Amino acid sequence: MQSVTEQLDRTHPLARHVGDFLTDLSNANASHHTICAYRGDLAQFATHHDDEIGELTAKPVRAYLSEVAGLAPSTRKRKRAAVASFCKWAVRHERLAVNPMDRIDTIKVPKSLPRPATAKDVQTVFGTICTRRPRKDVALDRLRDRVLFETVCVCGARAAEVCGLYVEDFALRLDDEHV
Structure with a gap:
């Protein structure tokens, strides 16, 4: 399992916070798959925000979601959920005063019927x-x-x-x- 610093430059302002967030997820018994997916999603998101966590606004979130706009709706929804979960955690731990995700609409995933066996x-x-x-x-x-x-x-x-x-x-x- 890659550490955050292997995916996100150790000197990046969000690296320590993302690492703490993922540690807390792990301590809360989050799925290994969720932690791995969130790690990659947050490393990708961090390329849109080079400031301290307290300066995080909706603008880099929108830029990130625009970057992934061509992906499947379920993938975009998961990537948005990773950022939303991280921001909620940051507000709860007083690292962020306002949650920028409050200004970002959710991503709708079309419902589909299960495929029958041939x-x-x-x-x-x-x-x-x-x-x-x-x-x-x-x-x-x-x-x-x-x-x-x-x-x-x-x-x-x-x-x-x-x-x-x-x-x-x-x-x-x-x-x-x-x-």
Whole structure:
């Protein structure tokens, strides 16, 4: 894992503050992936602000967000979140008097539906379930696996939701089968 000073010049006015912020995130059990992403995002952001942290305004934030405008909305949202989290932390630790992010609009990410599995992938899974080595002691396991997978496919349910079902949850009346 790279330190902030490896990505951000040690003499940069924000380097120490970004390092302290990331240490606090780590101490708060933030995800390793979040810390790594924020480290890179804040190092990239720092190229837009060469003054002390107390001088941070919305102008360098806007410049940074303009630089990343061509990226995917979800990536831009994460980069904005890194700066917003850092600024909120700086205000809380009295290193910044006013949060410049209060002047920056949020980034909207279009909602998208999950992609369904292809018919070929579904057939591959069914084929694997049905062609496992036939043994008496696994016949019920195969049937269980097929029922679980088919319920996931037909209902569009999550695996955990299907695994949490009980037999009593199924209404199996002819032409009115439902969960």
